[in-house]
Amino acid sequence: MTEQNRESNTAGSNSKGWVLVTGSTSGIGCQTATALARTGYSVIVHGRDAHRAAEVVDEIRRLGGRAEHLLADLADPTAGWDLAARSLEVADGIIDVLINNAGGGAPSPTDEVTNDQFDWSFNVHVRALIALVATLVPPMAERGHSVVINVSGIASVMASAGYSLFQSSKTALAKRLFLVEGIQGNPPQEVQILWAWRERTRQASSAKVTSNVQQTVFNPPMLSINAVNLY
Known part of the structure; x- marks a missing residue:
């Protein structure tokens, strides 16, 4: 990256810092990225589709925010x-907030699950998150003020026919198999949002967090994270 590009991409003096939101080209991730941009954060929008990612970035910029997009298929x-x-x-080496939101997968009965489906689910929901935490959290710990938010799903606490693979990988996320504790320095606050879903006529949400932070609730269309001092 050239110095000119690095300067244009670095969070400005009025920015609260850089946020990476995985899976932010639609749904919860898109709404969260837009909401944080409105409050003054510079946002890295992540997804697999270049057109959709560019649309989110353009909308954030139209609202006066700062955003860039990065493409990655976390199944790799x-x-x-x-x-x-x-x-x-x-972000010129400074990510202040990591929001692990990317996820998905098609339903499949347990006796029909293929190796490819298994690899896809655990690569996206677990392996990629471990990589992101392992890489981004140590620099966070050096600064002493940062947050990691892990969006899981109702599947991690409620059984549903045909979703055993999705549930098992999301449960790994909800049970925090990749702890930030043990990182040298001052580990970031780690928030676990266990579920958030929408219905056709109304939206409902619930959340649970780790013991070192107060409760945080997803209230569509905005992620309410005042409890961990993001706003």
């Missing part, structure tokens, strides 16, 4: 590491 075993490295490059 190495994509999480690559996304983390490129995010640090965009």
